[in-house]
Amino acid sequence: MHRQAQAPVRVLVAKPGLDGHDRGAKLVARGLRDAGFEVVFTGIRRRVDDIATTAVQEDVALVGLSILSGAHLALTRRTVEALRAAGGDDIPVVVGGTIPAGDVPRLREAGAAAVYPTGTPLDVIVADIRALTASEPEED
Template identity: 75%
Template sequence: MTARVLVAKPGLDGHDRGAKIVARTLRDAGFEVIYTGIRQRVEDIVSIALQEDVAVVGLSILSGAHLALTKRVVDALRAADAGDIAVVVGGTIPQADVSRLEEAGAAAVFPTGTALEVLVTEIRKLTGTPASS
């Protein structure tokens, strides 16, 4: 079965080029990708994650609100009894915030400049998905 990944743009950030590149890269690597589009509410992201039965929620955040938004998504998934869904976050993330995001429940953090191959490898590890042949 193909692992399903939700790529979401929470908050008011309207820049989605990076999220679209990540979504396409994951799709090309064999994942089934659901992309929410921009300016999504946390409640809607969680609802879509549950409806689509995803293994991973990937948050793309460029606005600087990565700590608060990641914590809200993780907490909302746990409250919905879906704490087994891994949350990863990427975007404009200062290195000093990586450990804080992990403490908030992020399974992986991908700051700007992370190679797409690294992202795919880490999502494969999180989902137990072998490399495509």
């Protein structure tokens, strides 16, 4: 029996709010692409509602937020809420950027499936996203 190759997992990398720094987001997007993911990159200064709409329209398996502005708690909470409102409540949200250690549990409470403070190794991010987007094993 010949198995058909599966399509790459689609993920969305987004820069919500007014933060204009995108070097980290581009680095992560490139690392995910090189690891076999299909990456949709929104660019900078995106509205939360637009990120949620794009995630649902593009049928992504995960949303990654890159936030350096200090507004990570509010932006994460608002993104999770916007995804629910747009019908994407099954799409996990991960957050990376300038995040104090004390805010990691608060981000998890706000709905983040994972949090990556500045300096998190790219291979750790890729492995976590693989695990978060792994589909259910097929039954024989």
